Amino acid sequence: MSKEGTHQIGQRLLPWLPPLGLIILWQIAAQAGWLSSRVLPAPWDIARAAWKLSASGELWQHVAVSTRRALAGFAIGGSAGLLLGLATGTSRRLEILLDTSLQMVRNIPPLALIPLVILWFGIDEAAKLFLVAIGVFFPVYLNTFHGIRSVDPALIEMAKSYGLSGWRLYRDVILPGATASILVGVRFSVGLMWVILIVAETISASSGIGYMTMNAREFLQTDIVLVGIILYALLGKLADLAARGLERFWLRWHPGYQN
Amino acid sequence: MDINARETHAVASSAEGGAALSLHGIHKRYGEREVLRDIHLDIKPGEFVAIIGRSGCGKSTLLRVIAGLESYHAGSLDFDGTPAAKSEDTRIMFQDSRLLPWKRVLANVALGLPAERYLDALDVLTQVGLAERRLDWPARLSGGQRQRVALARALVHRPRLLLLDEPLGALDALTRIEMQTLIEDLWRTNGFTALLVTHDVQEAIALADRVVLIEDGAITLDQRIDLPRPRARGGAQFAALEERLLQRILHPESTPGGIRLRPLRSTLVA
Ligand SMILES: Nc1ncnc2c1ncn2[C@@H]1O[C@H](COP(=O)(O)OP(=O)(O)OP(=O)(O)O)[C@@H](O)[C@H]1O
Ligand SMILES: [Mg+2]
Numbered sequence: 286m287s288k289e290g291t292h293q294i295g296q297r298l299l300p301w302l303p304p305l306g307l308i309i310l311w312q313i314a315a316q317a318g319w320l321s322s323r324v325l326p327a328p329w330d331i332a333r334a335a336w337k338l339s340a341s342g343e344l345w346q347h348v349a350v351s352t353r354r355a356l357a358g359f360a361i362g363g364s365a366g367l368l369l370g371l372a373t374g375t376s377r378r379l380e381i382l383l384d385t386s387l388q389m390v391r392n393i394p395p396l397a398l399i400p401l402v403i404l405w406f407g408i409d410e411a412a413k414l415f416l417v418a419i420g421v422f423f424p425v426y427l428n429t430f431h432g433i434r435s436v437d438p439a440l441i442e443m444a445k446s447y448g449l450s451g452w453r454l455y456r457d458v459i460l461p462g463a464t465a466s467i468l469v470g471v472r473f474s475v476g477l478m479w480v481i482l483i484v485a486e487t488i489s490a491s492s493g494i495g496y497m498t499m500n501a502r503e504f505l506q507t508d509i510v511l512v513g514i515i516l517y518a519l520l521g522k523l524a525d526l527a528a529r530g531l532e533r534f535w536l537r538w539h540p541g542y543q544n
Numbered sequence: 545m546d547i548n549a550r551e552t553h554a555v556a557s558s559a560e561g562g563a564a565l566s567l568h569g570i571h572k573r574y575g576e577r578e579v580l581r582d583i584h585l586d587i588k589p590g591e592f593v594a595i596i597g598r599s600g601c602g603k604s605t606l607l608r609v610i611a612g613l614e615s616y617h618a619g620s621l622d623f624d625g626t627p628a629a630k631s632e633d634t635r636i637m638f639q640d641s642r643l644l645p646w647k648r649v650l651a652n653v654a655l656g657l658p659a660e661r662y663l664d665a666l667d668v669l670t671q672v673g674l675a676e677r678r679l680d681w682p683a684r685l686s687g688g689q690r691q692r693v694a695l696a697r698a699l700v701h702r703p704r705l706l707l708l709d710e711p712l713g714a715l716d717a718l719t720r721i722e723m724q725t726l727i728e729d730l731w732r733t734n735g736f737t738a739l740l741v742t743h744d745v746q747e748a749i750a751l752a753d754r755v756v757l758i759e760d761g762a763i764t765l766d767q768r769i770d771l772p773r774p775r776a777r778g779g780a781q782f783a784a785l786e787e788r789l790l791q792r793i794l795h796p797e798s799t800p801g802g803i804r805l806r807p808l809r810s811t812l813v814a
Contacts, residue, residue, distance in 0.1 A: 439638070439640065439642055440642055440644060442613060443638065443642040444644075444655065444656070446611060446612075446613060446635075446636055447635070447655050447656040447697070447701075448632060448656040448701075449655070449656050453656075457644065457647070457655070458644065461644070461646040461647075462646075464646075537681075538645050538646040538647075538648075538681045538682075538683065539645070539646075539683070540683045543681075543683075
């Protein structure tokens with residue numbers, strides 16, 4: 286292998302060095318008894334707990350439940366945000382009618398609604414979907430609105446003078462022009478989606494990752510709590526990767542996304 | 545102008561080929577500022593007219609009025625003897641190429657084209673010499689290539705009136721001359737009427753049958769260019785004309801008091 290190649294692989298591995306070192310230190314500290322397993326179990330124990338949970342299928346069941354909730358909430362809130370953003374972005378009248386109200390609601394943090402949501406829906410599925418949907422709605426709505434409004438008017442004028450109007454103008458010029466901004470909203474709300482779901486599940490649920498960790502806490506199973514936390518991190522990363530994949534695909538014309 | 549004269553225009557430019565254009569006393573204001581004052585201009589089918597003038601004198605506004613992108617406050621605009629331009633017969637090429645960055649080159653050229661004429665887009669792209677770049681994103685093209693794509697996009701609609709707003713402003717000298725030759729060739733083969741806004745007096749003389757000077761919103765000179773084509777820039781006649789036009793632009797015959805010139809071709813309307 287050439288010198289260049291070795292150098293490149295070194296570059297690739299470098300960012301993984303600190304976490305790896307940390308895990309090794311942590312393992313040593315736990316084995317030496319410097320860390321109580323109630324506070325922080327050894328990495329190896331966490332891995333074993335994860336293995337046991339996944340072998341019994343329990344883990345996958347919780348992951349599936351949580352993922353379904355996250356995606357359903359995202360689909361509801363995201364599409365509502367997209368449609369409303371498109372509507373108020375396109376029509377001044379609808380903007381005047383709706384935007385002030387939406388801006389007012391936007392200032393309420395979704396998690397502040399938890400007591401109300403529990404009163405409305407109990408600890409039902411609907412409660413979690415509602416919270417995720419509300420949280421996801423605003424980033425998508427705001428960025429869609431902004432995206433539509435900031436499409437280059439010169440391009441719209443050009444397209445109109447070349448005979449485009451109505452749906453064709455929308456499809457060929459306005460929507461693609463707003464895509465970059467819409468995807469910023471999607472990426473942001475995908476992150477928010479997990480945060481809200483975690484809180485919602487730890488407060489009231491009878492299944493899902495949040496429930497699993499809260500349950501484990503009651504039995505002082507710190508290793509399982511940590512498995513849950515790591516799972517959230519992984520799922521969040523996965524969702525972000527998916528959103529980035531969308532960006533790379535839909536914005537492949539954009540010089541900023543060409544490799 | 546009477547009805548008969550209009551009909552003669554319409555007949556003279558039947559269906560194919562260039563459109564006749566006439567502007568009568570066009571006025572245009574932005575707020576208080578009068579940007580176009582009493583513009584009279586008659587352009588024959590297939591004629592190539594260049595519009596020159598200082599920055600801010602109203603050239604783009606005039607072009608946008610003709611393209612129907614801007615309203616006007618007084619006067620009338622006839623297209624082949626009928627009021628109001630038929631937008632499918634007029635195409636404008638902007639100074640910035642205004643390609644859609646999310647469409648590949650060929651799709652940009654085919655913008656607004658009915659599906660059954662999609663192949664025409666490739667033909668025209670070949671004419672401007674960019675067929676092999678048809679699947680590139682516009683961001684990957686050079687400035688001159690983008691302008692050629694924009695030119696192809698305008699031409700594919702077989703316009704009878706092509707409006708060019710400083711299309712070559714941002715190009716280097718060599719590419720400019722290349723593009724000028726291209727535009728002249730396409731104009732000669734397709735026979736459309738062309739209206740070119742430019743800052744470059746040499747470019748105007750090289751391409752146009754007539755050079756129109758706009759000063760402060762009004763037409764103050766309408767010079768016929770009778771040199772044989774293709775025009776060699778080095779020629780003595782060419783140089784003399786260029787010198788005369790430049791002198792005219794740099795030293796307007798107005799008095800220091802600032803009295804505006806009367807339009808020289810006001811008789812043209814009759
Ligand atoms: N949308 C607008 N609103 C207000 N004023 C405008 C607008 N567009 C143009 N103007 C004014 O009209 C005048 C003529 O503008 P125009 O763009 O036609 O100039 P131009 O001759 O094309 O100049 P350049 O050679 O720099 O392109 C300028 O004084 C400009 O400020
Ligand atoms: Mg201009």
